[in-house]
Amino acid sequence: MQISLKSYKDVAAIRSDCLILTTDAKLSDSAAKKIDDACGGALSKIIKRGEFAAKLGDTAYLPVCDGIKADRILLIGTGEAATLSPADFDKMVTAGIRALNQSRCQDACWVSEGLDVADKEDRWQWQRLAQLLELASYRYTKTLSKPKPPMTLKRLSIAASNNAANKAAVAHGSAIAKGTNVAKELGNLPANICTPSYLATQARALGRRFENTSVTVLDEKKMQQLGMGSLLSVSAGSDQPAKLIVIEYNGGKKGDAPHALVGKGITFDTGGISLKPGAKMDEMKYDMCGAASVIGTMEAICQIAPKVNVVAVVAAAENMPSGRATKPGDVVTSMSGQTIEVLNTDAEGRLVLCDALTYVGKYKPASTIDIATLTGACVVALGKHAAGLFSNDDSFAAELLAAGQTAQDRAWHMPLWDDYQPQLDSNFADIANIGGPEAGSVTAACFLSRFTKDQRWAHLDIAGAAWNGGANKGATGRPVALLCQYLLSKAS
Numbered sequence: 001m002q003i004s005l006k007s008y009k010d011v012a013a014i015r016s017d018c019l020i021l022t023t024d025a026k027l028s029d030s031a032a033k034k035i036d037d038a039c040g041g042a043l044s045k046i047i048k049r050g051e052f053a054a055k056l057g058d059t060a061y062l063p064v065c066d067g068i069k070a071d072r073i074l075l076i077g078t079g080e081a082a083t084l085s086p087a088d089f090d091k092m093v094t095a096g097i098r099a100l101n102q103s104r105c106q107d108a109c110w111v112s113e114g115l116d117v118a119d120k121e122d123r124w125q126w127q128r129l130a131q132l133l134e135l136a137s138y139r140y141t142k143t144l145s146k147p148k149p150p151m152t153l154k155r156l157s158i159a160a161s162n163n164a165a166n167k168a169a170v171a172h173g174s175a176i177a178k179g180t181n182v183a184k185e186l187g188n189l190p191a192n193i194c195t196p197s198y199l200a201t202q203a204r205a206l207g208r209r210f211e212n213t214s215v216t217v218l219d220e221k222k223m224q225q226l227g228m229g230s231l232l233s234v235s236a237g238s239d240q241p242a243k244l245i246v247i248e249y250n251g252g253k254k255g256d257a258p259h260a261l262v263g264k265g266i267t268f269d270t271g272g273i274s275l276k277p278g279a280k281m282d283e284m285k286y287d288m289c290g291a292a293s294v295i296g297t298m299e300a301i302c303q304i305a306p307k308v309n310v311v312a313v314v315a316a317a318e319n320m321p322s323g324r325a326t327k328p329g330d331v332v333t334s335m336s337g338q339t340i341e342v343l344n345t346d347a348e349g350r351l352v353l354c355d356a357l358t359y360v361g362k363y364k365p366a367s368t369i370d371i372a373t374l375t376g377a378c379v380v381a382l383g384k385h386a387a388g389l390f391s392n393d394d395s396f397a398a399e400l401l402a403a404g405q406t407a408q409d410r411a412w413h414m415p416l417w418d419d420y421q422p423q424l425d426s427n428f429a430d431i432a433n434i435g436g437p438e439a440g441s442v443t444a445a446c447f448l449s450r451f452t453k454d455q456r457w458a459h460l461d462i463a464g465a466a467w468n469g470g471a472n473k474g475a476t477g478r479p480v481a482l483l484c485q486y487l488l489s490k491a492s
Contacts, residue, residue: 001137003130003174005166006109006157012038012068014159016109019070020096024078025054031113031159032075038067043075055079056088057095061103070109074099083116086128086408093129097136104152111159123166126158127173128408131481134177140188140474172304176407176484179300180477186292187467187475191268191285196235196243196316199265199288203245203295203314210302212251218244223355230334231355234348235317237272237325242317244356245291247298249310252492258309259490260365260455261298261483262356264349264372265291265316272319272345273327280469287349289466289475290371291316297483304484306491313360315352319345331429335359336451341429349374350433350444354451361455366490367396368457370448371479377440379464387411387479388461390445396456400486407481411460420446 008014011031023032025047036043042065046052052060058077065073076096078084084092100108110129117125133156141147160166186194186202200217207215220241223232228244235242245265248258266287270276276284291314298312326332330342332351335358340351349372360368378388387404389411391397397413404410423435423443431450435443445459465478 001134001153001174002155003133003170004155004157005126005160005162005170007161008159011035011111011159014109014111015069016071016157017105017107018072018074018100018103018109019068020074020076020100020108020110022076022078022092022112022115023054024080029078029113029115031111035068035073039065040067053077057091059095059099061099072103072105074103074108078115083118085118086120089117089125089128090132090408093132097133100153101136101151106152106154108153108155109157109159122160123169126160126166127169129158130170130173131177134174135180138181138184140185142185142189142193172488175300175303176481178303179296179484180480182299183289183292183296183477183480184475186295187286187289187477189285191318194285194288195240195267196265196318197240199267199291199295199314199316200243200245203247206295206299206302207247212249213302214248216246218246226359227333227335228355228359229332230340231315231317231352233326233330233332233342234266234272234319234351237322238318238320240267240318244359245314245316247295247312249298249301251305252307252309256309257366258311258363259487260360260363260368261294261310261312262353262360262368262370263291263294263312263314264288264353264370264374265314266349266352267316267318269319269346269348270321272348273321273325274344274346275321276346283467283469286467286475287373288316289373290462292475293371293462293478293480293483296477296480297487300480300484301487304488306488308487308491310487311360311363311365313356315356317352319348334451338431338450339429341426341432343432344434347434347444350447353448357448357451357455357457365455368452368455369400369460369483370457371460371462371483373463373466374461375441375444375463378461381441382412382464384464384468385410387465388414388441389458390414390416390442390461391458392416392449392452393456396458399489400458400482403485403489404479404482407485409479409481411479411482414445415442416445416449
């Protein structure tokens with residue numbers, strides 16, 4: 001998608017396949033009013049006839065309109081409120097994109113004069129518009145003989161000043177969406193393609209495309225030498241070797257502590273010996289969406305090139321049952337030296353993450369965020385709308401919550417009280433890998449907190465947010481937008 005900014009003096013003189021106008025039923029937007037005058041009241045007439053109510057997200061398509069240089073007009077309703085919420089803006093843009101794609105236009109110009117979004121500057125609108133357009137262009141095609149046709153729109157110009165701030169906003173929105181689409185694609189790929197080795201290959205390809213970026217992949221032999229017995233206990237039953245993938249982006253000053261991202265990359269989760277029910281097990285290809293979001297975030301950050309250092313670690317493994325698989329009751333030793341009684345092999349995400357979190361500690365990060373489709377309990381608690389946020393630092397949690405609000409990729413702060421820790425007690429190891437039926441998402445976070453005591457750490461449980469089921473089954477790419485917003489806020 002080619003998205004650009006274009007200054008203009010006369011909206012009626014804009015040449016385009018389609019002129020996109022946002023307006024209410026009173027034609028309060030000055031651009032819509034000017035076009036109505038130029039077209040001899042054509043817009044007023046369709047509103048008066050009731051063909052366009054201009055409610056939020058309503059659309060009307062005028063295939064021919066004399067008096068202007070554009071070939072067509074697409075009207076998008078803004079509703080009656082003088083100020084839109086960010087969610088309303090998203091709804092309006094999404095409706096417009098849907099109608100625009102049905103029009104089969106290849107070139108369009110977005111014009112809105114005086115559109116007000118609560119607490120947001122105009123450049124936020126341009127960033128969000130670019131982001132939503134790029135997201136809408138995603139199509140899964142890899143394993144389809146007849147995939148859905150691509151989006152017909154190829155070029156969109158935004159009628160706004162082509163200044164540095166606006167250009168940066170559009171570039172950031174486009175890059176964040178491209179990173180989100182990378183995460184979607186990795187999540188949607190079937191597990192016979194997207195293996196730990198495939199994730200490593202994709203990471204290496206990313207490293208080759210961008211300066212200031214290096215990629216290191218640790219194999220099982222190296223992990224064994226480092227003492228990663230917890231991570232390796234998960235891959236023990238699989239023919240697919242585990243990989244620890246490290247992506248380093250050095251955009252900040254040399255010696256500045258990096259911000260760390262750690263992603264759970266279980267490319268398929270059968271549950272191991274604690275086998276999952278067969279229903280919906282196909283969706284367990286999405287158990288690597290934490291890793292996908294980390295790789296997608298690094299894609300976006302490398303494109304934007306902010307002045308910040310970032311290290312990303314992906315713990316990639318496949319959880320399978322076999323004669324070599326870890327059994328319930330086995331005790332393994334983590335890289336930190338803590339022993340773990342594996343009471344349930346389906347609680348494997350925390351087993352790979354704990355070693356990855358210990359490993360990333362060697363970078364002495366300024367902050368550490370792990371991202372994981374960790375618990376079904378978080379889906380019960382929060383549904384699909386918010387990621388569960390746990391942290392050992394309330395001020396850090398507040399920063400991430402704010403980043404999520406700004407990025408329209410929200411999280412919710414969950415408790416991480418010591419009261420829950422005794423649920424992880426074990427008679428045979430330093431810690432058990434499950435804490436019983438109560439507060440499952442909290443005890444999972446408590447488990448990870450045992451390995452991050454020396455870090456400014458947060459955990460995002462994205463089990464509900466990472467993919468949609470049913471007719472719209474597919475990865476969402478979340479929380480790439482939240483992570484990008486946070487990292488960009490740390491750039492000097």
